[in-house]
Amino acid sequence: MGRLLSYLAVFLMTYSFYVVFSGATSLFTLVLGSVGSLVVAVLVKNLLVSRKLKISDIRRLAYLVLYYAYYMTVAEVRAHVDIAKIVLSRKMKISPAIVKVPYYVETSYGMTLIAGSITNTPGTVVVQVDTNRKHFYVHWLTARVFEPARAREEISAVFENYSQKIFG
Amino acid sequence: MNAREVAIATSITLMIVLLAYVIEAGGLGPIAPEKLRELAASYIISTYNPWNITHSAQSLEAVTAIVWDYRGLDTFFETSVLFISIVGVALLFRGYREKTGVGGRGLSEIVKTSTKILAPLILIAGISIAIHGHLTPGGGFQGGSFIAVLLVLLSVVFSLDFVVERGLSTSRLLTLRSIGLMGVFATSIALLLVGLVTGVSAYVFQNMVREGAPVSMPPWFLDRPTGGTLLFFNVFEALAVATGLSLAFIVLSLRREEVEEALERGEWYE
Amino acid sequence: MDVEALVSLVLTVLIPLYVTSFLLYAVRVVKGPTIPDRVLAIDSLGYDLAAFMVVLSILVRSPLMVVSGLTLALWIYALDIYIAKYLEAREMGG
Amino acid sequence: MIDLVLVVAGLVLIVIGVFYDFIGAIGLLRLPNFYTRLHAATAGAIGGAVVPMIGAALVALGAEYLGPPRFFLAGAAFTSSILLMILAQAGSHALARAAYISGEAQREPILYDALREEGGG
Amino acid sequence: MELVPVAIAALSALLSVVATYLAVRSRDMLSAAVFSAAQSTAYALIYYVLMAPDIVLVYVPVSVGILPAVTVLLIKKTERYER
Amino acid sequence: MLASGLLPLLLMGSAFALPGLSLLIKNQKFYRVYALAVSVVGLAMASAIFLETLERRVTTYWFGGFRPPLGIVYTVDLLGAVLGLLSMFILVLSVAYSGWLIRSRSEYLYYTFMLSLGAGSVGCLYTGDIFNFFVMLEVLSLSAYVLVSFYRDNPKSIEASIRYALVGMVATSLYLLAAFIIYGSYGTLNMADVALKSRNPGAVTAYSGGVFGDITFSSAIAIALSVWTFTFKAAVFPNHFWLPDANPEAPTPVSALFVAVIDLVGAYGVARFLYTIFGSGSVVDALRRDVLLVLHVLGALSAVVGALLLLIQVDIKKFIAYSTISHMGLAFMALTVGTEGGLAAAVVQLISNSLSEALLFYTAGVAIVAAGRSIEYVGVLRRRRLESVAFLIGILNLFGIIPPLLGFWSKVFMFTAFLEAGYLASAVVLVVSTGISGIGYVKLINNLFREAPRTREDSRLEKTLVAKLVIATATTALLVLGASVIAFPRFMLIISEVGRGVADYLTYVRTVLGA
Amino acid sequence: MSDPVSLLLTVLVLSLVTNIGISLYGVFTRPSLVKKFISLTIFSDTLNSFAIALGFRRVARGYPSIAVIPSIPEDVSELRAAAGTAVDPLPQALVLTAIVIGLAVYMFLAGLIVMYYRHYGTTHVRPAEGGSIG
Known part of the structure; x- marks a missing residue:
């Protein structure tokens, strides 16, 4: 059951991407696409899913959408305004530093979500990740603090909250 | 700069000056004419033309129609050139043995996970481009190269071992590739065989009904045209290209020692 | 003012700005003292070209051309990965 | 009416995109070293590519004069933007890590380097 | 109307000349590969503006996706600098 | 005609199957038989095409059922049919010979490339x-590059293959540029269509309309680019360097194919482009004559240079390669005289050259296995009666002074063609190059009758039945053709018909375009 | 030549021709095989771009469209209208074929270069014995 569910999850993800991508609602597209998605699901299921999925995992999807909305409207906008100010100012007040930021999520998906969010906001880039000791090394354009705990507050605390809820 | 370089530079300069002169002096007419060449207009008018089906490929996309139907022979042999080159690479490194467990670290965990998520999306995008080849821009080769680059990407981001362990060993890729190529070959002579069996005349690479050849591929699938052979060609070509290119890449990136022990010293003679 | 004229006008005005930023990126490609700099510049150039292609397909009214943008973005990423792999381990595919 | 709203919203997003394209380009030119330029490049990728792609999708949904293929445009543009979100971060990170490990790019100016203190991570 | 896209094509052709020159001149093979990728990107834009999306779809995977991989592989397996 | 459409597809399709089959069948003997069977079927089809063409002069096959300018059409005239028959014949011989010579764990790969070639x-x-000519040229060239590097453990063969591939790629790309230019100005890619429009720029054909721009300019540049490619393929003087590089490093049957097939295609391309497509009466007639003259001079140069360089060779395969260059130069001289007699002489020269060079390679292959590659080692053939006789016949044929052999007739025809056209100097060059290369041939014959300095043991030498059969077949073919010049008047008729057919663009155009 | 579009197209074609020259120079004079390889890819790409430029056209109003019929046509006049604005599809098809063929040759060439390096320990071409180019 759990196995079937994993296949179904991959299939649905692929198929929805496919439907949006081809933007067509003709039967030709839908039928051939379902066959293709089935093939893809069989091929990549082992690559993608490592744990057993449950029906209740749908809740996580809702968080993902919520997170996407938050991320695009709040976090990104704030960071973009900052970088625009820096680049366009005459003297470019930057204080670059590589700081250590701990993280606590367990799965690699959660870790990737946090790291991706950090990198995708201008001003912070993950340079190196230590998966054993659970640290990111983040290059921070306008570093204000260097201690790991406080840097985490500034950089990744919000992302991690969501990540915890989405991927556990 | 020695004399040889000067000579080469001079002759190349001469050549490009001549070429530029021919182009600019109107040897080819205006560079972008207002009037389409007649042949091109014929292609566009007949590529999807149910009113004159004997000259039509029943495909909305003119480029795919030309590639696989009007000039199907070119493309068949283009595929064979690719086949020759890939088998040629296999010949150069013949006798290698894939070793697993040699190691290879791959890139960081973040890149690995991201690529993992990307994998099904790129795969399905490639498949979509391949099966819509006769409706929107794209086609078998385009879709196939999407998938091939994905496999290359996987072998770079993780490691060669990873890809081999997940079942994409070279012999399996070779099998898939042969299936794809034989599919292309079978599609190209399918209607000829049908014609031979039913006793009517038919052409090699025939697609729709032609003058004096009344057999035809199915023109519609559900609510969209299939372009007859084009759909099959696209699917098989995508399979052949994807597996073939990744096969060549995997063979090229074999480690030195894997090939070294396969060298058959003394196979040649002076 | 109808939608068509509005879209065309705004996009036509925007295109010179796009081209200017492409030129600036190209300067960094040529200048970039190190390999990562150059790759980074090509990277940004490619992503912006992808977006530009999408926008251009609206302007020239050929919506079917849009897939090119996706293609470019994807394989520019692949280029990143190859160079990164080379720089990191001085090895590819293993 | 809804068409016009979609189109205008989309155009606004595209304009923002062009602006950030500019920011990215200027930042890439002005900032002193590779690691700082990475941030400008991120701005160019997210603000300059993801945002206008979403904008183009909105415009396409609204612009009826493009005919039926506009849904194709909208869908492809939207999926491209999502893919780009994944691609951009992975690419930047991979480059940054590679540059750091190989020492290809100079690190100065830098105020504090946790990674070096930890011995390369 | 048609002026703007054609101007872009011409501009990217000029850029591609610069990229080609640098690719042929540079002693470091890796940066030659990077410049050739830049040239490919410029060509992709030319193809796009000249209304050939099919070619973009096949050219970009081949020329930005596979050939740099092969070139970098070659450099890795052989040597990086030219005499 | 269906056979012409199916022949390349059949060869290629059976090549497709080989790597897949290799996963099922491990015994390499199977592949020898398989390749031989396929190429024999190919030979049968080529003969059928030849007979059909003999009757109808020009036959066509529409791929996909599309009318000519719209789709690809195969157009076989007598020249193509004769040369096709010849190259299939050599292919069968080479495949059979490979069955004796090649011993490898991956023979199926080798035969894949033989079939694709x-x-x-x-x-x-x-x-x-x-x-389509470009695409097929690329199939041919790439197979050739691969086959040169077949002995990949030999550094020299890798190097030769790289040199050959680099310049070959540039050459075929230039042909591609020529094809683009022709499309740009003529608006069509069909040879017959272009042939019609180059004579009659005002002509408007169905589906492809009229011409664009100034076709004189563009035809000139297209001719220049494509002829450069053909001289490369045919190994004519300034572009001859790849043949002595690549030829010795390839397996011997492949060397035979090189001289007999690839050079053939180069010469064929020149004949097709300069006589049928842009022939006399076309808009570039004046320029065409200049190009013909230049090619004539180049042919003369390569005849002499090849003959001179031949004298200093110590490697038997290089020796044969330079001999090929010299003889291809002669063929080019005949080809570019501009008369039907010249064309016919060129065809005879091509046939004679291909057969006898292939024969030399086959016999030399035995000597190489038995002793080594130096020309002194051909003495090992002394004890092998069939091989030594065949070797002698091959050399005498190349030398071309012994009457009943085909080589003699080809030289006679060429000589008369030169005199008829008033090219006295060319006749002198013919005699001189025959004389110079004759010294080399005499040296070789001399070696044949001397004891070889060394011999080797090789298991292949005990079972030479296949090789003997191949050599006997080639020798018989050479002798029969030489004899039929006198014995069968019809043979000469066909040959002169081939020469006439190349320049006869009207029949060509009529058959293809159906007007 | 007078109107700006023709001028721009001329600039485009001339830059392409320049590229042909530069890359051919690279193929013939650079000592490293990898460099020759890169130059060769640029060379054949340039030829292909040239063909695409050949297939471009201008229309009386607006911009030409791609050679795809956007939706299933109702009658023949729609096809004629498409032919009135579409660019030439044939060079695109030819270039598609040419690109794939080029890729095939490069793949094999790459394999050869790797083998060359294994034999000689360098990727620089050795001075030719017979004075040949390449």
Whole structure:
């Protein structure tokens, strides 16, 4: 059951991407696409899913959408305004530093979500990740603090909250 | 700069000056004419033309129609050139043995996970481009190269071992590739065989009904045209290209020692 | 003012700005003292070209051309990965 | 009416995109070293590519004069933007890590380097 | 109307000349590969503006996706600098 | 005609199957038989095409059922049919010979390329489409590059293959540029269509309309680019360097194919482009004559240079390669005289050259296995009666002064053709190059009758039945053809008909375009 | 030549021709095989771009469209209208074929270069014995 569910999850993800991508609602597209998605699901299921999925995992999807909305409207906008100010100012007040930021999520998906969010906001880039000791090394354009705990507050605390809820 | 370089530079300069002169002096007419060449207009008018089906490929996309139907022979042999080159690479490194467990670290965990998520999306995008080849821009080769680059990407981001362990060993890729190529070959002579069996005349690479050849591929699938052979060609070509290119890449990136022990010293003679 | 004229006008005005930023990126490609700099510049150039292609397909009214943008973005990423792999381990595919 | 709203919203997003394209380009030119330029490049990728792609999708949904293929445009543009979100971060990170490990790019100016203190991570 | 896209094509052709020159001149093979990728990107834009999306779809995977991989592989397996 | 359409597809399709089959069948003997069977079927089809063409002068096959300018059409005229038959014949011989010579754990790969090389060559000879010619040329060339590097443990063969591939790629790309230019100005890619429009720029054909721009300019540049490619393929003087590089490093049957097939395609391309497509009466007639003259001079140079360089060779394969260059130069001289007699002489020269060089390679292959590659080692053939006789016949044929042999007739025809056209100097060059190369041939014959300095043991030497059969067949073919020049008047009729057919663009155009 | 579009197209074609020259120079004079390889890819890409430029056209109003019929046509006049604005599809098809063929040759060439390096320990071409180019 759990196995079937994993296949179904991959299939649905692929198929929805496919439907949006081809933007067509003709039967030709839908039928051939379902066959293709089935093939893809069989091929990549082992690559993608490592744990057993449950029906209740749908809740996580809702968080993902919520997170996407938050991320695009709040976090990104704030960071973009900052970088625009820096680049366009005459003297470019930057204080670059590589700081250590701990993280606590367990799965690699959660870790990737946090790291991706950090990198995708201008001003912070993950340079190196230590998966054993659970640290990111983040290059921070306008570093204000260097201690790991406080840097985490500034950089990744919000992302991690969501990540915890989405991927556990 | 020695004399040889000067000579080469001079002759190349001469050549490009001549070429530029021919182009600019109107040897080819205006560079972008207002009037389409007649042949091109014929292609566009007949590529999807149910009113004159004997000259039509029943495909909305003119480029795919030309590639696989009007000039199907070119493309068949283009595929064979690719086949020759890939088998040629296999010949150069013949006798290698894939070793697993040699190691290879791959890139960081973040890149690995991201690529993992990307994998099904790129795969399905490639498949979509391949099966819509006769409706929107794209086609078998385009879709196939999407998938091939994905496999290359996987072998770079993780490691060669990873890809081999997940079942994409070279012999399996070779099998898939042969299936794809034989599919292309079978599609190209399918209607000829049908014609031979039913006793009517038919052409090699025939697609729709032609003058004096009344057999035809199915023109519609559900609510969209299939372009007859084009759909099959696209699917098989995508399979052949994807597996073939990744096969060549995997063979090229074999480690030195894997090939070294396969060298058959003394196979040649002076 | 109808939608068509509005879209065309705004996009036509925007295109010179796009081209200017492409030129600036190209300067960094040529200048970039190190390999990562150059790759980074090509990277940004490619992503912006992808977006530009999408926008251009609206302007020239050929919506079917849009897939090119996706293609470019994807394989520019692949280029990143190859160079990164080379720089990191001085090895590819293993 | 809804068409016009979609189109205008989309155009606004595209304009923002062009602006950030500019920011990215200027930042890439002005900032002193590779690691700082990475941030400008991120701005160019997210603000300059993801945002206008979403904008183009909105415009396409609204612009009826493009005919039926506009849904194709909208869908492809939207999926491209999502893919780009994944691609951009992975690419930047991979480059940054590679540059750091190989020492290809100079690190100065830098105020504090946790990674070096930890011995390369 | 048609002026703007054609101007872009011409501009990217000029850029591609610069990229080609640098690719042929540079002693470091890796940066030659990077410049050739830049040239490919410029060509992709030319193809796009000249209304050939099919070619973009096949050219970009081949020329930005596979050939740099092969070139970098070659450099890795052989040597990086030219005499 | 269906057979012409199916022949390259058959060869290529059976090549497709080989790597897949290798996963099922491990015994390499199977592949020898398989390749031989396929190429024999190919030979049968080529003969059928030849007979059909003999009757109808020009036959066509529409791929996909599309009318000519719209789709690709195979147009076989007598020249293509004769050369196709010849190249398939050599292919069969070489495949059979490989069954004796090649011992490898991956023979199936080798035969894949043999078959694809055959497909490429017949495709080039039969096609009636300018771009399709490029594709087939690329099939041919790539197979050749791969086959040169077959002994990949030999550093020299890798190096030769790289040199050959780099310049070959540039050469075929230039042909591609020529094809683009022709499309740009003529608006069509069909050879017959272009041939019609180059004579009559005002002509408007169905589906492809009229011409664009100034076709004189563009035809000139297209001729220049494509002829450069053909001289490369045919190994004529300034572009001859790849042949002595690549030829010795390839396996011996492949060397035979090189001289007999690839050079053939180069000569064929020149004949097709300068006589049928842009022939006399076309808009570039004046320029065409200049190009013909230049090619004539180049041919003369390569005849003399090849003959001179031949004298200093110590490697038997290089020796034969330079001999090929010299003889291809002669063929080019005959080809570019501009008369029907010259064309006919060129065809005879091509046939004679291909057969006898292939024969020399086959016999030399035995000597190489038995002793080594130096020309002094051919003495080992002394104890092998059939091989030594065949070797002698091959050399005498190349030398071309012994009457009943084909080589003699080809030289006679060439001589008369030169005199008829008033090219006195060319006749002198013919005699001189025969004389110079004659010294080399005499040296070789001398070696044949001397004891070889060394011999080797090789298991292949105990079972030489296949090799003997191949050599006997080639010798018989050479002798029969030489004899039939006198014995069968019809043979000469066919040959002169071939010469006439190349220049007869009207029949060509009429058959293809049906007007 | 007078109107700006023709001028721009001329600039485009001339830059392409320049590229042909530069890359051919690279193929013939650079000592490293990898450099020759890169130059060769640029060379054949340039030829292909040239063909695409050949297939471009201008229309009386607006911009030409791609060679795809956007939706299933109702009658023949729609096809004629498409032919009135579409660019030439044939060079695109030819270039598609040419690109794939080029890729095939490069793949094999790459394999050869790797083998060359294994034999000689360098990727620089050795001075030719017979004075040949390449």
